Amino acid sequence: MSKSKNDYLDIIYNEQARPLTKYPYKLSNFLIKKYNLEKGSKILDVGCGRGEFLKGFISNGLVGYGTDQSEYLKKFFKNIKFKKSDLEREGIPYPDNFFDCIFSKSVIEHFYNPEILGKEILRVLKPGGLAIIMCPSWEYNYKMFYEDYTHRTPFTKISLNDFLLINGFTNVKSEYFRQLPLLWKSNHLKIFAEITRICLPSKFKKFSKWIRFSKEIMLLGCGYKPEI
Numbered sequence: 489m490s491k492s493k494n495d496y497l498d499i500i501y502n503e504q505a506r507p508l509t510k511y512p513y514k515l516s517n518f519l520i521k522k523y524n525l526e527k528g529s530k531i532l533d534v535g536c537g538r539g540e541f542l543k544g545f546i547s548n549g550l551v552g553y554g555t556d557q558s559e560y561l562k563k564f565f566k567n568i569k570f571k572k573s574d575l576e577r578e579g580i581p582y583p584d585n586f587f588d589c590i591f592s593k594s595v596i597e598h599f600y601n602p603e604i605l606g607k608e609i610l611r612v613l614k615p616g617g618l619a620i621i622m623c624p625s626w627e628y629n630y631k632m633f634y635e636d637y638t639h640r641t642p643f644t645k646i647s648l649n650d651f652l653l654i655n656g657f658t659n660v661k662s663e664y665f666r667q668l669p670l671l672w673k674s675n676h677l678k679i680f681a682e683i684t685r686i687c688l689p690s691k692f693k694k695f696s697k698w699i700r701f702s703k704e705i706m707l708l709g710c711g712y713k714p715e716i
Contacts, residue, residue, distance in 0.1 A: 516547070530587045538561050582612045590617070614713065663708050
């Protein structure tokens with residue numbers, strides 16, 4: 489493994505360049521409510537990065553575990569249950585049928601072979617367990633997708649849906665998702681976010697989170713492991 493790959497989080501996601509915020513707590517709380525996750529459920533954050541989303545799930549009452557090829561999260565959260573793994577080569581380092589829920593944000597697009605991750609997620613989920621997958625929408629982010637040179641496989645809403653189905657998940661659903669908590673509570677504001685996306689040039693993204701995340705639309709996919 490190259491040194492640049494090892495240092496990706498330290499270089500690109502260090503706290504000076506991208507300070508920790510309250511957003512991970514808000515997103516985890518939203519997802520818990522959206523998918524009716526019970527307190528005490530075991531959740532694995534695959535590709536947990538700095539660990540802030542994993543910490544958000546734990547703070548909201550879930551039992552959290554993490555895995556990533558980097559141990560950078562230990563700089564921020566020392567007591568989280570974590571196992572290091574090169575996921576594309578070594579798989580997920582947890583036993584079969586272990587987790588109630590798997591969460592993965594901005595990870596599968598970094599894989600040359602994302603189906604490897606799909607099969608591993610299915611393996612470690614309990615029967616009836618839920619997979620929640622988030623990644624950039626190629627349709628809305630194609631002009632900036634390869635600004636991150638470690639991106640390998642783009643996804644659309646259709647291909648994310650197919651990814652889950654082909655890897656054996658049931659009750660699959662994929663949807664567009666904006667990382668703006670205000671929109672999660674109000675459908676009316678979604679109209680203004682769409683107007684922002686269409687009308688304002690991308691050069692203004694650096695001045696406003698509203699502008700940035702109105703334009704940088706994510707995909708939110710989910711699917712369940714079949715019951716035995």
